[in-house]
Amino acid sequence: MKNVYIYENDFISLLNLIFYLLKNKLKPENIKNEFYTPSLFENNITLTITKNEKNIEWIIKNIGKYSMKSIYYVFLSEEENKELIIYYFLLNALKYRQKIMYHRNLKCVSEVLRISEYVIHESHKMKGFLRFKELEKNILYAEMEPTNDILYLISCHFNSRLKNELWIIKDNRRKIISIHDKKQFIIVKEKDFEISTQKESINEKNIENLWKTFYKTIGIKERKNDRCRMNFMPKKYWKYITEVKKEL
Amino acid sequence: MELQEKLKILADSAKYDASCSSSGSNRKNKDGIGNAASSGICHSFASDGRCISLLKILLTNCCIYDCKYCLNRKSNNIKRAIFTPEEICTITLNFYRRNYIEGLFLSSGIIKSPDYTMELLIKTISLLRNKYKFNGYIHAKAIPGCNPKLLKQLGSLVDRLSANIELPTENGLKLLAPSKESKNISQIMEYVKNNQNKKYVPAGQSTQMIIGATKETDFEIMNQSSSLYDKYKLKRVFYSAYVPINKDNLLPSLEQPPLVRENRLYQADWLLRFYNFKVTDLLDSKNPNFNILLDPKTDWALRHLNEFPKEINTCSYYDLLKIPGIGVKSAKRIITSRKTFTIHIEDLKRMGVVLKRAKYFILCNGKYVTNKDNFKKEYIEKNIVLGDFSHIEQLRLF
Known part of the structure; x- marks a missing residue:
């Protein structure tokens, strides 16, 4: 039987679990979140671990803030074995400490770098591709379906950019919503929050049409290049992009 | 005229400007709307594959000049329009709130005089910055031949200020844009270079030249770029493949804009700025043009x-x-x-x-x-x- 260690589906729980495994020299065959259904040859193990901030501080002290951020990005990804990658990264980081990132020849390091770059990249793209609609009562409302769990990352971005606005961003893939009330934002499950109005403001269609006009006009016909456009703006995002969704 | 139609006319006349970058500034949101992201953010990509990060428009396409290559030249019989400052603010803010854009790119045809046009630009942008507290990215074009005082005002409102040299050499400019003087353009660049700091044009200046409208070789073009980078500390030189819009005996008749050539120039431009190459490494007078088949x-x-x-x-x-x-x-x-x-x-x-x-x-x-x-x-x-x-x-x- 393979031992699969189970953590509650959040980053702090995962780190506490890995800390425990490392300390007790337990080698996991896999680490998965609480929703995981084991196969016939797997055995789920749920340990009762007290969450301790000191464990996290200890990890940061040993691997440095940069590495900590990187494994957080990996955690936000949809990579199949992300937990094991983080485990092996931390195992090696205990040996190489802050120099761990220079060891690109280790698979766990190159994987952490590859995946974290991918997450940062998608988050950066979404900062541009996200489209708000204005609902009644001046509420800005956006939906998206990103590959990675970037709702928190982009909420931080709009928290300072649109700080005097009420806005809501919904991740349709994970069924979670970020709500901003002009002071701060919180992220909640879709089922725990009902949006009072879904009606667009009177001005909305008008502005959308202005934007579509601009979009159509700004492309130079003699330089038309669909392949290039698609490389930069992959089709998987088009569903929510006001100016191109009709082209799908 | 309806806003929709104005936007169509004034975006259409602005689209040949290649610059669209929104990077290099980290303006903060001081209790208003918007901030700048120092990495720059692309919000969309047009049908030609070019990035859209800024609302790129002209304040007006009326122009007192008659530059041969330009869509907006005086002698062209086209629909003319002018935005009011309030209209520009409305569009910018509404687009920005919906995250369509990263900011505004405002240029203009020359109406009445360079100073008068500059004053209109300043009025519009200061309305946006002061009344509407807009802290997003703004790139404005400086109008050659204007009073330096106006350069000072405009530069302290925007993130990037630029003046286009239009053609790679002075001879080209004399031929196709006889009312523009290259010394007026270099005066702007000189002024911006000497005054640039965190509060004045924080994202630096750039310029653009049209490729293929005149007979310059790649060697001449790269030498010009290299000297612009050295002399005026430009952030970027943009190359814009000539798109034949007007018919004129002085203009070449091309089937297609020279896109591969434009691409080679950008590649070489990168080699100059980040790879420690010199123009003379890449080209010389015997070998004055880039190989089309190889980078x-x-x-x-x-x-x-x-x-x-x-x-x-x-x-x-x-x-x-x-x-x-x-x-x-x-x-x-x-x-x-x-x-x-x-x-x-x-x-x-x-x-x-x-x-x-x-x-x-x-x-x-x-x-x-x-x-x-x-x-x-x-x-x-x-x-x-x-x-x-x-x-x-x-x-x-x-």
Whole structure:
């Protein structure tokens, strides 16, 4: 039987679990979140671990803030074995400490770098591709379906950019919503929050049409290049992009 | 006239400006709306594949000049429009709130006089900044021949200020834009360079030139760029392939804008700014134009094959940069990595090296990656060109 260690589906729980495994020299065959259904040859193990901030501080002290951020990005990804990658990264980081990132020849390091770059990249793209609609009562409302769990990352971005606005961003893939009330934002499950109005403001269609006009006009016909456009703006995002969704 | 139609006219007249970058400024949101992201953010991509990050419009397409290449020249019989400052603010803010754009790119035809046009630009942008507390990115065009006082005002409101040199040489300008004087353009650049700081044009200045409307060679163009970078500390020179809009005896008649040439110029521009190349490394008066089939770096490497292959584990940073298929990022990764381990060929891929190109030019631990007998100019050239070509063909199939 393979031992699969189970953590509650959040980053702090995962780190506490890995800390425990490392300390007790337990080698996991896999680490998965609480929703995981084991196969016939797997055995789920749920340990009762007290969450301790000191464990996290200890990890940061040993691997440095940069590495900590990187494994957080990996955690936000949809990579199949992300937990094991983080485990092996931390195992090696205990040996190489802050120099761990220079060891690109280790698979766990190159994987952490590859995946974290991918997450940062998608988050950066979404900062541009996200489209708000204005609902009644001046509420800005956006939906998206990103590959990675970037709702928190982009909420931080709009928290300072649109700080005097009420806005809501919904991740349709994970069924979670970020709500901003002009002071701060919180992220909640879709089922725990009902949006009072879904009606667009009177001005909305008008502005959308202005934007579509601009979009159509700004492309130079003699330089038309669909392949290039698609490389930069992959089709998987088009569903929510006001100016191109009709082209799908 | 309806706002929709105005926007159509004034975006259409602005679209030939190549610059769209929104990077280099980190203006904060001081209790208003918007901030600048120092990396720049692309919000959309137009049908021509160019990034849209700014609302790129003209304040007006009325113009007192008659520059041959320009859509808005006085003698063209086209619909004219002018935005009011409030209209520009409304569109910008509404687009920005919906995250359509990263900011505003405001240029203008010259109406009445350079000073009058500048004053209109200043009025519009200060309304946006002060009344509406807009802290997003703004790129404005400075109007050549205006009073330096106005340059001072406009520059302290925007993130980037630019003046287009339009054509690569003064002769070209005299031929096609006789009312524009190159000294007026360089005066703006000089002024911005001398005053640039965190509060004045924080994202620096850029310029653009039209490629293929006049007869300059790539060598002349690159020399001009290189001297602009040196003299005025420009952030970017943009190259805009000439799109034949007007018919004129002085203009060439082209079927297609010279897009490959434009691409080669951008590649070479990068080599100048980040790869430590000089114009004379790439071109000379006997060889004044870039190879259309090969990128400038590969072309250079094939002409200097005696300097290759280079050993990945020992050669200097600048030597790494000279290897086709290795960029600034991968070169830096190689340098930091090889302090801790010996780099093998399989590590290179993970560092972002394009092996398809690099493999002909490198040694890894003393070993040439492909067959040593094939280390010949003709062989490598043929393979790279054919490789690129089959790649293009594959793309076309889809």
